[in-house]
Amino acid sequence: MMSDAIKLEKVILAVLVRNEPGVLSRVTGLFTRRGYNIHSLAVGPTEDIRVSRITIVIEEAEERLEQVEKQLHKLVDVLKIVNLTNAQRVERELALIQVNGEKRSDILQIVDIFRAKIVDVSPREVMVEVTGDTEKIDALIQMLDGYGISEIVRTGKIALARSNQ
Amino acid sequence: MAKTGAEVLVSTLKDLDVEYVFGYPGGAVLPIYDALYGSSLKHILTRHEQGAAHAADGYARASGKVGVVIATSGPGATNLVTGLANAYMDSVPMVAITGQVQSGLIGKDSFQEADVFGITMPITKHNYLIKDENKIEAILKEAFYIASTGRPGPVLVDITKDALMNYVSKSGSKQRLELQGYRVLKEGHPRQIAIARKLIKEANKPLIYAGGGAQDASKLLLKLAENFNIPVTTTLMGIGAFPGNHELNLGMLGMHGTPWANLAVQNCDLLIAIGARFDDRVTGALNKFAEKAKIVHIDIDAAEIGKNVPAYVPIVGDANTVLTELIDDTRLSHKDWILEIQNFEFPAQTAKEPKRGDCVNCTEPNMHFAELPPPCRQKDSVDPKVVLELASSLFKNQLIVATDVGQNQMWAAQYIKIEKPRSFITSGGLGTMGYGLPAAIGAQLGRPKEQVVLVTGDGSIQMNIQELATIAAYNIPVKVVLLNNRVLGMVRQWQTIFYNGRYSQTCTGSIPDFCALANAYSIPSLRVKGLDDLDEFKVALKAEGPYFIEVAVDPDESVWPMVAPGASLCEMFHASKAPTPSWQRGQNDE
Numbered sequence: 001m002m003s004d005a006i007k008l009e010k011v012i013l014a015v016l017v018r019n020e021p022g023v024l025s026r027v028t029g030l031f032t033r034r035g036y037n038i039h040s041l042a043v044g045p046t047e048d049i050r051v052s053r054i055t056i057v058i059e060e061a062e063e064r065l066e067q068v069e070k071q072l073h074k075l076v077d078v079l080k081i082v083n084l085t086n087a088q089r090v091e092r093e094l095a096l097i098q099v100n101g102e103k104r105s106d107i108l109q110i111v112d113i114f115r116a117k118i119v120d121v122s123p124r125e126v127m128v129e130v131t132g133d134t135e136k137i138d139a140l141i142q143m144l145d146g147y148g149i150s151e152i153v154r155t156g157k158i159a160l161a162r163s164n165q
Numbered sequence: 166m167a168k169t170g171a172e173v174l175v176s177t178l179k180d181l182d183v184e185y186v187f188g189y190p191g192g193a194v195l196p197i198y199d200a201l202y203g204s205s206l207k208h209i210l211t212r213h214e215q216g217a218a219h220a221a222d223g224y225a226r227a228s229g230k231v232g233v234v235i236a237t238s239g240p241g242a243t244n245l246v247t248g249l250a251n252a253y254m255d256s257v258p259m260v261a262i263t264g265q266v267q268s269g270l271i272g273k274d275s276f277q278e279a280d281v282f283g284i285t286m287p288i289t290k291h292n293y294l295i296k297d298e299n300k301i302e303a304i305l306k307e308a309f310y311i312a313s314t315g316r317p318g319p320v321l322v323d324i325t326k327d328a329l330m331n332y333v334s335k336s337g338s339k340q341r342l343e344l345q346g347y348r349v350l351k352e353g354h355p356r357q358i359a360i361a362r363k364l365i366k367e368a369n370k371p372l373i374y375a376g377g378g379a380q381d382a383s384k385l386l387l388k389l390a391e392n393f394n395i396p397v398t399t400t401l402m403g404i405g406a407f408p409g410n411h412e413l414n415l416g417m418l419g420m421h422g423t424p425w426a427n428l429a430v431q432n433c434d435l436l437i438a439i440g441a442r443f444d445d446r447v448t449g450a451l452n453k454f455a456e457k458a459k460i461v462h463i464d465i466d467a468a469e470i471g472k473n474v475p476a477y478v479p480i481v482g483d484a485n486t487v488l489t490e491l492i493d494d495t496r497l498s499h500k501d502w503i504l505e506i507q508n509f510e511f512p513a514q515t516a517k518e519p520k521r522g523d524c525v526n527c528t529e530p531n532m533h534f535a536e537l538p539p540p541c542r543q544k545d546s547v548d549p550k551v552v553l554e555l556a557s558s559l560f561k562n563q564l565i566v567a568t569d570v571g572q573n574q575m576w577a578a579q580y581i582k583i584e585k586p587r588s589f590i591t592s593g594g595l596g597t598m599g600y601g602l603p604a605a606i607g608a609q610l611g612r613p614k615e616q617v618v619l620v621t622g623d624g625s626i627q628m629n630i631q632e633l634a635t636i637a638a639y640n641i642p643v644k645v646v647l648l649n650n651r652v653l654g655m656v657r658q659w660q661t662i663f664y665n666g667r668y669s670q671t672c673t674g675s676i677p678d679f680c681a682l683a684n685a686y687s688i689p690s691l692r693v694k695g696l697d698d699l700d701e702f703k704v705a706l707k708a709e710g711p712y713f714i715e716v717a718v719d720p721d722e723s724v725w726p727m728v729a730p731g732a733s734l735c736e737m738f739h740a741s742k743a744p745t746p747s748w749q750r751g752q753n754d755e
Contacts (some may be wrong), residue, residue, distance in 0.1 A: 066471060067472060073467070
C-alpha cells in the first residue's frame with residue numbers, strides 16, 4: 001500500500017489501558033482496520049493492577065501519526081497515551097538466540113563483549129540471552145550469524161521515560 | 166425481594182426511561198423475555214433481528230433517544246451486525262443487548278454460540294461481555310452513557326444466560342462508573358473560536374457545510390447563517406438541520422449534490438464545516454476539494470479533524486456549545502457572493518445515456534410474469550420527481566422521510582424539502598439497502614404525532630420486506646412509497662455510465678406483485694402508473710393506517726447531477742437537470 005515516496009517515521013507509543021478482557025484485541029484491531037503498521041508490540045501489567053501498558057512501535061507516514069493517537073484515544077479502555085519518540089528514555093528489547101556451539105570459545109568472547117549471557121548449553125548448541133536496544137541486538141545477531149543460528153526469539157520493545165528529578 | 170439478572174436488566178431499562186425495545190426472542194434471552202412478560206416496557210417484535218436493529222436505529226434518529234435492540238446468542242446476534250455497523254457509521258445512539266451461552270459453555274462451540282464480543286468490536290463505539298449478574302445494572306447504565314454522549318454510537322452488551330438467570334446479590338447501583346478513559350469535550354477552545362469568528366468576518370465568500378452533527382444544533386445553525394448571511398449546504402446526513410426551503414439553503418453537496426452547492430464549495434474562500442466528516446461521497450477528489458478555502462472544522466470527535474482534509478482552524482466541541490460562543494450580534498451581508506452562486510454557469514458535461522432495450526437479463530424468459538413487458542420496455546411510468554414533490558408539499562414539508570439506499574434515496578434527498586431536524590432518516594455512511602422499512606417503523610414509533618413516509622426501491626425493500634408484518638401487527642401508520650423501476654437502478658446507472666451499458670444482474674423483473682404482497686400482509690395498497698393516479702396517491706398518503714403505494718418508474722430514469730467517483734466537484738454530469746433551487750421555488754410552493 002505504502003509507496004516508496006512516503007517517508008515512514010518510527011514512533012514509540014506507551015499506551016496505558018484498562019486491564020480488561022479484549023483490550024489488546026481492541027488496540028490491534030484498530031491498527032488492522034485503519035491500516036496502520038505495527039513494528040513491534042509488548043504488553044504487561046503496571047504498578048497498578050487495573051492498568052496494563054502496551055508499548056507499540058509503529059511505522060507511519062508523519063501526517064498519519066496524529067490520526068493514530070486520536071483514534072487510539074477514542075477507545076474507551078485507553079486511559080493515556082505517551083509518545084516516547086522524542087523523550088529522554090530507556091528502551092530495551094530481549095532476545096534468545098540458539099547458536100551452533102562448535103566454536104564455543106569464540107561465541108563466549110562475543111557474548112562477553114555484548115554483555116550478553118549464556119543461558120543454556122547442550123552438546124551441539126548454546127543459547128544466548130541478550131537485552132538492549134534494537135541496534136545492539138541486531139549487531140549481536142549479525143556477529144553470531146556466521147556460526148550458524150538455528151532459532152531466534154525477540155520481544156517487542158519496551159520503553160520508559162527518564163525521570164526529570 | 167431478590168431479582169434475577171434479567172429482572173435487573175428490565176428494571177434498569179425502565180430507570181433509563183426506555184419506552185420501546187425492539188427485538189426477537191431466543192434460547193439465550195429467554196430470561197429477559199420472561200422478565201418482559203407483563204412489564205410496562207413496550208417490546209416490538211420484528212420479523213428479523215436486522216429489522217429490529219434498524220428499527221432501533223430509526224427510532225433513535227427520529228427521537229434523539231437511545232434505541233434499544235435485543236437479540237439472542239449466535240445467529241440472533243450476528244443478524245445485528247449490519248444494523249450495528251450502520252449505526253456506527255452514522256453515529257446513532259443505540260444499545261444492543263444480546264444473550265450469550267452459559268459462561269461454562271463459552272469457547273466450546275456450543276449450540277448458538279458466536280464470539281459476538283469479538284465480532285462487534287470494530288463496529289461498535291464500545292462493547293461488553295458480562296458473565297457476572299452483579300455487573301448488569303452498572304454496565305447497562307455505562308453503555309447508555311457512552312452511546313448517547315460525545316459522538317454518539319452503538320454499544321453492545323453481551324450477557325451470558327447464567328448471569329441473566331442468577332439472583333443479583335448486591336445492589337448494582339452502588340457501583341460507580343469507571344470511565345477514566347472516556348472524556349467528552351463539549352467546550353471548543355476559546356482562542357480557536359475567536360480566530361474562526363475573525364475569519365468569518367473577513368471572508369468574502371463564506372460557506373457553511375453542515376453534517377449529521379448539526380442536527381441538534383439547528384436553531385443556532387439558522388442563527389449563524391442568518392446573522393452572518395452565509396449560504397448553507399448540507400450533507401445527506403445533515404438534511405433537515407437547516408430548513409429545506411430557506412433561501413440560503415443551497416441543497417446537498419457531493420456526488421449527487423446540487424450544482425450550486427458543489428460550485429459554491431469550489432469557489433468559497435472560507436468553509437465552515439459543522440459536524441461533518443469530509444466523506445468521499447461528499448468531497449470527490451480530496452486534493453481539489455474547496456481548493457480556494459480556509460477550513461474551519463467544528464466536530465465533537467477530535468479524530469475527525471484532519472482525518473481527510475487539513476483544518477485551518479480546528480475546533481473540538483459540541484456544535485451547540487461552539488456555535489453559542491461563535492455567534493455574536495454582528496450582521497453581515499454577502500449579497501454579491503450569494504448572487505454569484507445563484508448565477509453560476511454550469512459546465513455542460515453530459516454522461517452516457519442509457520441504451521434502451523439492451524438489458525441482458527430481460528431476454529431471459531423466466532425472469533418475468535409472462536404478461537408483463539420487460540422493464541426496459543415498460544410503457545406506463547411516473548417521474549419520481551413528481552410524486553416526491555407532491556408528497557413533500559402535501560404535508561407542507563412537515564413530514565418525516567425514511568429512505569432506502571440507491572436512486573430512491575438520492576431522489577428523496579433532492580426533491581423532498583425537509584424543514585425540521587431529525588426528519589430525514591437514511592443510511593448514509595454504510596449505505597445499507599434494506600434499512601428503510603424497519604427504520605421507518607422505528608421513526609414512526611419515536612415521533613407518533615408526525616407522518617413517516619418511506620421512500621424505497623424494489624431492490625432495497627426486498628432485503629427486509631418481512632417487516633411489513635411488523636407494520637401490520639402493530640398497525641404502524643407508515644406510508645410506503647415504492648419507486649418500482651424493476652431494476653437495481655443505481656447500479657444500473659453506473660453500468661450505463663461506466664460499464665458501457667452492460668446490464669449485468671441488475672434486472673429484478675416484475676417479481677413479486679408488490680401490491681398483492683402488501684395485501685397479503687393485510688396492508689392496503691395502491692399502484693400509481695400515471696399522472697391520472699395522483700389524486701388517489703394523495704388520498705393514500707393521508708390515510709389513517711399504513712398504506713403501500715407502488716409507483717411505476719422508468720428504469721432509465723437516472724439521478725442527476727452526478728460527480729463521477731474521484732472527480733472534482735466541478736465536474737458534474739447533467740448539472741442542468743438539478744432540482745429547482747429554493748430561491749426559484751417561490752413562496753407558493755405548496
